Amino acid sequence: MFFDELPHFSKSVLEALREPLQDGKIKISRVNSKVIYPADFLFVGAMNPCPCGNLLDENKECRCNELEIQRYKNKLSDPFLDRIDLNVTMQNISLEDKASLSSKQMHQKVIDVHHIIKKRGQEKFTAKLDDKEIEKFCVLDDEAQAVIETAVFRFALSFRSIKKIQKVSRTIADLDKSEMIEKRHILEALSYRRR
Secondary structure (H helix, E strand, O other), X not given: OEEOOHHHOOHHHHHXXXXXXXHOEEEEEOOOOEEXXXXXXXXXXXXXXXXXXXXXXXXXXXXXXXXXXXXXXXXXXXXXXXXXXXXXXXXXXXXXXXXXXXXXXHHXXXXXXXXXXXXXXXXXXXXXXXXXXXXXXXXXXXXXXXXXXHHHHXXXXXXXXXXXXXXHHHHHHHHOOOOOEOHHHHHXXXXXXXX
């Protein structure tokens, strides 16, 4: 599911996504009944850095004031944003930009990680692991553990955020063919958190 111009969706629609994003289910309650539908989907959202879209542009001047920028960002609640695994800020492209991997190479990396997951005895995709499975499969080395403990206090991370960081760092470690989650994997996962 792709939501372009994310802050322009109504707050009620975005807040209604919280439960399906977290649990992969939609619950509908009526007077005499309650129905639960599966809702396992990949959510992608896109937004500009500010209302005019030029805040991070190297060639254009932003026309927004601080209050407008803050109002724009405040349309997305912290609990909603907390359910998004990766936050990537895109930069301007230049003629010198080149892809580091071809589509074929990326495809092979995904297959390699899938084999690593199966070999480890993990039956679900890493993003779908529950708390007990995270403890079993997302093992951090001592330095990585120290980094995440520091991040918890420095960034006031929620329990949900910590678990998402562990799962993202597990995937990064798998791409790196590393059995343990190391400091560099945690740091990269932290770089994908919203700012």
